[in-house]
Amino acid sequence: MAEFRQEGQLGVERRAMLTGTIGAAAMLGLQACAPASGSRPATLRAPSRRTALVPIRISRDQLIDVKCCIRPLRAAGPNLDVETVGDALVIHNYGHGGSGWSLSWGSADIAVGKALSVLPREIAVVGCGIIGLTTAVMAQRAGLKVTLYARESIQQTRSFRASGSFTPDSRIALAEPAGPAFGELWERMARFSWKAFRTYLGLPGHPVEFGDSYQLSDTPITRREWPADPAITQNFATSGRPQQNSEFGHYSERIRDIVPQAQPLSAEENPFPQPHVRRSSQMIFNFASYAHVMLGEFFERGGQFVMRDFARPADYAALPQKVVINCTGYAARDLWQDKTIIPVRGQTGWLVPQPDAFYSVRYRNVSLTSKRDGIVVMNNNPDMGEMLGVGDSMELPNVADIEKGLEIMAPVFAPGFQAQG
Template sequence: MKRRDLFAASLAAGIMGSTRRVRAATPDASAALGRTALHGTIPRIVPVRAHADQIMDIKVCLRPFRPAGPRMDVEHVAGKTVVHNYGHGGSGWSLSWGAAYMAVGHAAATLERKVAVVGCGIIGLTSALTAQRAGLDVTIYTRDLLPHTRSVRANGSWTPDSRIALTQQAGPEFARTWEKMARYSWQTYRDYLGMPGNPIDFRDNYTLSDTAPDAADHVPVPADAAKGTFATTGMPQSSAEFAEYASRISDIIPAPELLAGADNPFPVAYARRTPLMIYNFGAYGHLLLEEFHQAGGRIVIREFHTPSDLADLPERVVINCPGYAARDWWNDKSLIPVRGQTSWLPPQPEAPYALEYKGAAMISKSDGVMIQGYDMYGLGEMDGVGNSFEHPDRAEAEKAIAIIGDLFTRFQLRDG
């Protein structure tokens, strides 16, 4: 959910010897830009109208974060083979198809033809569709359908390693599993690009800063030893504990380009542009539901309270996709809530891009302009950790909108 600070990411990559670091440190080089546009061509940017009195919705989600990474093992409970698929943190949308592919593999290996999927968020839906594509007969049991599930309270963009695990607790093996899921998911999403209604789309995402990418304020805050770690306190204590895996798939993810000097249309000193994959919830959600029904899938509205409730189901294999609800329904206390809030302004299709500035993110999507304060207090990955207040905070929404609004009051249209 949270967009990473690409400046910070480039610093990290630089330490590992990436060439991106070199590009970031030498704006005049800007070789990448020359590949895609005439040098000196300023991208035509229509300003976004970001005003708090335009808010049409504020959504709050609780990312289902597990320090060891998502739960994807198999259990035998209440006479059922239960394949777990939950706890993907802020990366559920992004990893969904890859996670579903793994979960359905476990289900298929039972040789059962009929499977139940519990939950109909993005993990449940993609698990159900993947099971159908594997030739299985699928019934989804769910309390809520997509417009009401926590999944649609995300910001809806490609963030495959956002609050997905803690490096130590997940271990090196999960890094490999993550890479498989991310690659599989990315490739599956391509199948939904360029379709009517743009269920999946790309936006140019501009990462803006008043200070140089290698300035002190972009360096991640070092861990405070006095605070301890997850291992000593049972809760993550610093951004440094959170796993970052993005560099594992940099060969297939479009790289950031620096917009140097005259190429930067924004009223800030530094700008980078990165193509960002986004999910338009309305178009995509309806499309997935349609596909599920067309393939003969059934949906049963049902609420579960304890694992023994599964005994009543006619299916002998269950793919369990409850998201954060696993904390209650499966009594999984390892789930840590990570609060995130998005506010939504009316769609502005004339300004189809995204940006990040001072800890606020904006994505102009087909169903609205999303504005999120993802790191307005300098907490980094710790922002929202342990906070299960799933209620809109209007002041927070207005603060984030003001950051974007202020940017555009200083914006000067160039080029007529």
């Protein structure tokens, strides 16, 4: 993978480490010896007892918002290349598919390390989505003066329209274009981010927290496989766009040892009317409080925010800072003419927050994720898998899909549901 595996870039990484980069790891206490990828000790089960849950209110009158966003899928994975524009050194950090939130700290660690390799005193970061804001804070923690340029603050970005859960390999890359070496890079970003997010647990406002997540089914739950369909003769290499699920890379097994895994519930434990249920613990992000904490740190460390739009790469050379980290997400498709970015449409509905019903449920093609800032509703076609929304750049919401999702989920909270008490 050119952006990170070339010998020259490895040299950048080594020099960056010598200047104390990735220094954020020391400051955060994030470096630790990781167990072998995918390993996990045997599970110990507690005695069976039924879980007491408050039913989620899913009537149409609870729906307060519908959001639509475009995720920037790059076949080879995120762009972390370095190039010069005029007399400016530009480090790219964009194209994370549906994994921008989840990989934000690990990706920023790499980008800031490359910036530090030339020993600047100050840098510019362009873009104030979750990747841009995290990169700016990471650079400050490494001792740099940072000016953040963006046409909008994080609350107005596509990042604020995401679902807000830890999904580090969601449409992150296509297996063949990314190549076999990408898995190691992905694992580095995922592990670093996981540890960084855990430093926000327990803070006021709960910017990051864990919640129980239940997967429900009317039939035994098995892992769905997506074998290549020989009838589909086109692929990314021939069409510039993936044509089937088998083209996507999946890397979550590499961090199985640190991420909670789903466990089946016995009949005695199961509070739902559906006979087959698995439960796990899910890391979630509460956008409002997380943005408040991050922006607070950015400004407390002396960060400057300049509202500005960029029309072309040459505009970067006009900045007073001569080291720039480009975190423009999907906008890089037009700004940098990066046509390797493939739009992937996503949509979420938001119900009124229900703090007493703090858990997530997945049933058929619908998911409900209860968070401090609302209950996220997603209605996805299970037969589409990762191909859902690929190539679709339409950002207007479709309320009917969310309403249909609420109808599908209604049987979950039918009289058979074991309410609290």
